[in-house]
Amino acid sequence: IGWLSNVFFSPSLSKGKLCPLRASIDVLEGEYFFLCYLESMQEHFQEGAYTINWYKDNAGKQELIKETHRIVSQMNFLEFWPVELGDSGHYSNLTIQKWTLNVLERNKSSCFNKNHLTTEIKNAGTGHSLKCSDLSVNENDSITWYKDCKSYENETERELDFETLTVQHSGIYTCKILISHEGKIYQSTNTIKLVVEADAPEAVTLEIVGRHEEIETEIGKEEILNCTGFLGYYMPEDASLYWLINQEFPEKCTGIPENEPSICEEEFKKLQLGNKFYVTRLLQIKKVTDEDMHHNFTCMLQADERTQIKIVKLKKGNTRDLPVHIFTTGMVLAVLFPCVAVAAVFVCVMFRVDLVLFYRNICRRDDTARDGKEYDAFVSCLKDCISPTEEEREFALKILPMILEENFGYKLCIFERDVSPGGAVVDDIHSFIDKSRRLIIILSQNYISDRAIYELESGLHKALVERKTKIILIEYMPISDYSFLPESLSLLPSKRVVKWKKDKSLPVNSRFWKNLRYLMPAKPTKINIKGHYNNLDLGSQGPQPRTKGCDFNEVA
Known part of the structure; x- marks a missing residue:
């Protein structure tokens, strides 16, 4: 607080108040405060005329302050019970004295405002006293000292004495005075930042x-x-x-x-x-x-x-070292654990197909329920009906549907078998692919018909653009040159290609059929595993191809 050293007793000495000489004052909101003029200034008034008018500067104009229950003019004092933020401003009376009052906002997270304190710097080893503010000297006022916002050693005197200062005495000290007025308790605080410098070595205990x-x-x-x-x-x-x-x-x-x-x-x-x-x-x-x-x-x-x-x-002590055999066992496990983890990852990668199929069978997982599709797959054979090798035709129209439909319960759509002649071929192909969950394409280097190319391009559009259908490629014979296929086919993941290896792939439990089922949608079914395709009577049980349904131009 910007108080000057000259302090005078007011005419109202019986009230126990001092009138400090000060021009600029900082005070915290919500605290009791007063302004006063010096006793010597009363010479300007005629004897008996003791009414003092107080004024506040408002936009350059002096406005008379009217008394309220909160602002009271008494003798040569202007008291605030308590002071508020709006009370900041310039004050004066009929004397030559003027005051500037700055009301600071209270810090809600601390017991003091860092802008409302004075700093005292002292050397270690000397004596010193911290003095509370002179806002009240009434003997019945309660005084409490705090250091860094914590009650300080039950000190209740107006002065806090230190016989010998040490660096540990540094801190922020706050003195709080409680003042009673008209049945209410008001407070006034004074905060001092004490800095103790160790210019000389402190006396310490060995x-x-x-x-x-x-x-x-x-x-x-x-x-x-x-x-x-x-x-x-x-x-x-x-x-x-x-x-x-x-x-x-x-x-x-x-x-x-x-x-x-x-x-x-x-x-x-x-x-x-x-x-x-x-x-x-x-x-x-x-x-x-x-x-x-x-x-x-x-x-x-x-x-x-x-x-x-x-x-x-x-x-x-109660603790004992681990026995040698326990320690050895622990070390062996610590070494083996990473090896076992690597082996487990390797097994999962190598046998992921078997693990997925086993999981589907155990959990009876069904990816076909309520998806609006009619077929599990649409089979497209990329060759003309008149094939140089009857084996390719037999695979597409007999072996594939027999194993997937009769042994694993899938429902296939094969154009040569399921589409009646005389319709709009383009519309039929588009419609059947839409109704299918997968598009199975049997790759061959034989002559590619117009219908087969349309099936392939339509399926690629739905897989890569519309993302409605997943494509499964079956490489019936090794293909060295894929230039006869659309370039967009290279965008398909390589893991969706299944290779047919003739007699090695014929058994129902061969790797070929496992990989194909892995790419097909999960569907609960009672698997009917028969030993070998050659054991089946194809002439009586296999699906019979239509005689002329494979030629696009003829059907159209």
């Missing part, structure tokens, strides 16, 4: 770091006892630190492991951390014996004719 202690150990175990002493802010010339074992000095460590005594004391070391000085010394116990459990290991610190001690004792 001490050993840590207290007396007991260390849990085991017979035969190595132990190293550490003793560290704090000397203060300078290194005394006579500082010493040493160990005693039952009041006897231990031997000195030689630094040669094979010649070391069972218990020895290492060299004395001096340390400096910042402006603080320490000394340290270690005591080595090679193998703890039962006799050591009954010894007192005493650390002695001496400096400036002062002595500090620390006693360390050993005791048997």
Whole structure:
């Protein structure tokens, strides 16, 4: 607060108030406060005329302040019960005095406002007093001191005295005065930031770091006892630190492991951390014996004719080392676990198809329920009806539908078998592909018919653009040159190609049929596994192709 040093008693001395000489005042909202003019200024008034008018500057105009229950003009005082943010401004009366009042907002997260404090800088080792504000001197006013917003040692006096300042006394001190008025309690605070500088080394107490202690150990175990002493802010010339074992000095460590005594004391070391000085010394116990459990290991610190001690004792602990066989087993498991994890990942990758099919069978998973599709797959044979090899035709029209439909319960749509002649072929192909969950394309290097090309391009459009149908490519014979196929076919994932390997692929449980079922939609069914395709009577059971349905021009 910008108070000046001159302070005068007001005419209302009976009320116990002082009138500080000040021009600019900072005060916190919600606190009691007053303005007053000096006693000597009363000479400007005629005797008996003791009515004082107070004014506040409003946009350059002096407006008379009217009294309310909150703002009271009494004698030469203008009191605020309490002051509010809107009270900030310039004040004056008929005297030559003027005041500038700044009402600061209260900090809701702290007991003070950082803009409402004074700073006092003092040196360590000196005495000092912090004084509360002079807003009230009534004897019945309650006064409480706080340091960093915490109650400070039950101090209730107007002055907070320090006989000898130390750096630890630095902090923010707040004095709170409680004032009673018309049955209500108001407060007034004063905050001081005290900074204590350590220009000279502080007087510190010589001490050993840590207290007396007991260390849990085991017979035969190595132990190293550490003793560290704090000397203060300078290194005394006579500082010493040493160990005693039952009041006897231990031997000195030689630094040669094979010649070391069972218990020895290492060299004395001096340390400096910042402006603080320490000394340290270690005591080595090679193998703890039962006799050591009954010894007192005493650390002695001496400096400036002062002595500090620390006693360390050993005791048997409850913890034991792991047995060798348990430790060995743990190490073996730790080594094997990564190998097992890698092997598991390898198995999952290599046999993912078998695992997925097994999962489908166990969970009875069904991807075909309520999807609006009529067929599980539309089969497209990319060759003319008059094929150089009857084997390709037999695979497309007999083997494939027989295994998938009769053995695994899938429903296929084959143009040569299911589409009646005489219709609009383009519309039929488009409609049947729309009704199918998959498009199976049997690749061949034989002559490609117009209808087959349309089937392929229509299916590719739905797979790559509309993303409505997934394509499965069956490579019936090895193909070295794919230039006869549309370029967009190269955009399909290679994992969706299944290769037919003649007799090796004929058994129902062969890798070919597993890979094909893996790419087909999941569908619960009772699998009818028959030993081999050659064991089936194709002439009586297989689907019969139409005689002339394969030629696009003829059907159209």
